[in-house]
Amino acid sequence: MKEYSQDLSSLMDNELGDKEVINTILDDAVLQKQFSRYQLIGDVLRDESNGLDLRMDITDSVMAAIANEKQDDYVAPLAAAPEPEKSNVVPFMKRFGQYAIAASVAGVVVVSSLMVNQGSSTDPSVAPVLNTVPFGGAAAPVSLQATPLQSENEIKERNERVEALLKDHQLQLQTQP
Amino acid sequence: MKHRLFLVACMSLLSLLASSQLIASPEVAQPEVKIETKQALPSALTYLNNMKQAYRELNYKLLYLNTAQNQIEPKQLIHGVVDGKSIAYFYFLNGAMRESLQFDGKISFYQQGSQAYSLATNRDQSVFANIANFDFENGNKSYEYIILGRDRIAGKKAIAIRMISKDQYRYSYIVWLDLESYLPLRLDIINQLNQILEQTMVVSLNITETVNPWIQQLSVQATPDVLHLPLTAIAAVPKWHLEWLPPSFKIVKDDQHKLMMHDTDPVSYIMLNDGIVRVSVYISTKQTKLTEQKNTIRRGGTLIYTKQDENVEINVIGEIPLITAEKIAASIKPSK
Numbered sequence: 153m154k155e156y157s158q159d160l161s162s163l164m165d166n167e168l169g170d171k172e173v174i175n176t177i178l179d180d181a182v183l184q185k186q187f188s189r190y191q192l193i194g195d196v197l198r199d200e201s202n203g204l205d206l207r208m209d210i211t212d213s214v215m216a217a218i219a220n221e222k223q224d225d226y227v228a229p230l231a232a233a234p235e236p237e238k239s240n241v242v243p244f245m246k247r248f249g250q251y252a253i254a255a256s257v258a259g260v261v262v263v264s265s266l267m268v269n270q271g272s273s274t275d276p277s278v279a280p281v282l283n284t285v286p287f288g289g290a291a292a293p294v295s296l297q298a299t300p301l302q303s304e305n306e307i308k309e310r311n312e313r314v315e316a317l318l319k320d321h322q323l324q325l326q327t328q329p
Numbered sequence: 330m331k332h333r334l335f336l337v338a339c340m341s342l343l344s345l346l347a348s349s350q351l352i353a354s355p356e357v358a359q360p361e362v363k364i365e366t367k368q369a370l371p372s373a374l375t376y377l378n379n380m381k382q383a384y385r386e387l388n389y390k391l392l393y394l395n396t397a398q399n400q401i402e403p404k405q406l407i408h409g410v411v412d413g414k415s416i417a418y419f420y421f422l423n424g425a426m427r428e429s430l431q432f433d434g435k436i437s438f439y440q441q442g443s444q445a446y447s448l449a450t451n452r453d454q455s456v457f458a459n460i461a462n463f464d465f466e467n468g469n470k471s472y473e474y475i476i477l478g479r480d481r482i483a484g485k486k487a488i489a490i491r492m493i494s495k496d497q498y499r500y501s502y503i504v505w506l507d508l509e510s511y512l513p514l515r516l517d518i519i520n521q522l523n524q525i526l527e528q529t530m531v532v533s534l535n536i537t538e539t540v541n542p543w544i545q546q547l548s549v550q551a552t553p554d555v556l557h558l559p560l561t562a563i564a565a566v567p568k569w570h571l572e573w574l575p576p577s578f579k580i581v582k583d584d585q586h587k588l589m590m591h592d593t594d595p596v597s598y599i600m601l602n603d604g605i606v607r608v609s610v611y612i613s614t615k616q617t618k619l620t621e622q623k624n625t626i627r628r629g630g631t632l633i634y635t636k637q638d639e640n641v642e643i644n645v646i647g648e649i650p651l652i653t654a655e656k657i658a659a660s661i662k663p664s665k
Binding site: 320 | 436450454558581586594596598607609633647
């Protein structure tokens with residue numbers, strides 16, 4: 153053990169070239185503790201300890217605690233949630249927000265498209281594309297192409313109008329006698 | 330040795346005979362087979378009626394994709410029959426949870442982050458319902474049914490049937506049916522130029538003898554309250570009528586109501602239906618001025634056509650070609 157003290161200090165100074173010695177140190181818990189102590193001493197001597205010089209090695213105790221932990225204390229996450237629970241969905245709302253209804257019936261979201269300048273070069277014969285899907289479809293954004301003459305505000309109003317119409321259309325489809 | 334040779338000769342003769350018989354047999358049998366297939370081969374109409382029955386009566390689970398304008402949306406439908414009544418559970422596979430359950434004259438909507446609610450409806454709202462519940466016998470006035478051939482969809486042998494519109498006022502369809510169950514596996518909406526406007530394609534089909542336990546369970550659970558859409562027979566709203574209807578379309582709704590979210594904005598509303606497609610016509614006072622008097626927005630098969638005249642705005646929404654929307658809008662006249 154004693155003969156390794158010199159090697160340890162060489163190791164600390166990055167001057168140890170002998171692999172075999174390093175491996176011996178790595179295998180020897182006592183030497184490792186000694187190495188750790190030397191490091192601590194070195195830090196204190198160099199005044200690099202920042203006041204907290206008691207660097208206790210708690211790895212072992214933590215590892216031991218984990219090893220002793222009972223296996224069934226761990227709750228494995230469910231791979232996938234089961235089918236959604238619906239029994240509790242028995243709502244009773246006195247005042248239904250009309251907005252909410254329409255929004256989820258249609259599943260349509262109008263993203264006000266600020267395509268004021270982009271519209272100028274488009275072929276007028278090409279119908280603007282509406283990216284919306286009726287219920288039974290996704291809540292995809294609606295983009296309404298506009299001619300350059302329209303102001304942003306007008307486009308926004310127009311989008312809202314189209315959205316309202318689409319939602320109403322969906323609602324009417326659902327309740328068709 | 331001689332015996333052996335003789336045997337070999339015999340054997341070869343026998344095998345020759347056998348093989349000639351083998352070669353001959355299909356030729357002999359073929360006419361019979363032909364007659365048989367002619368008798369057994371169902372017409373397109375039979376297939377379509379089989380689909381109608383299967384879609385209503387079987388217990389199945391479909392995973393499918395909706396494609397329109399390069400957007401693909403995966404969805405699921407579970408259908409079953411509980412106490413002789415159809416039950417359909419539908420939900421989006423991607424994004425926020427959005428589900429609906431249709432059973433016993435009601436359809437309930439559940440969506441992440443909003444209040445669940447029900448609407449009263451007796452019409453099947455599920456994915457292939459519009460096609461699968463079509464009255465194909467009477468529908469031959471508007472469509473011609475043609476078997477296109479066999480195909481393979483979702484790993485199943487399928488038959489493709491084309492429903493060609495007899496006029497320019499509606500789209501055509503191609504529907505693929507599973508040859509075993511007759512359930513629809515794919516539906517393309519096609520315009521006059523044979524372009525696919527919208528496509529619904531099943532990727533997984535699972536048919537069971539018994540009702541899916543999940544929807545069986547749902548069928549006995551309480552549903553959210555039924556909402557009744559407020560009708561506003563406002564005297565102040567002028568009445569309108571259509572002077573032209575596309576062939577075989579009928580008016581199924583004609584009322585005045587307020588648009589959701591737009592409390593101050595009553596509209597005159599007319600709904601047209603030809604058995605597959607439903608078209609909404611809105612007539613209202615002009616809200617926002619368009620730079621052009623006419624405006625067309627399209628998404629997949631769905632068209633929103635807007636026309637403004639002086640102080641009146643007409644909106645036509647539905648899965649119809651532009652020409653139909655234009656003609657409908659042009660035929661709107663005030664009622665006296």
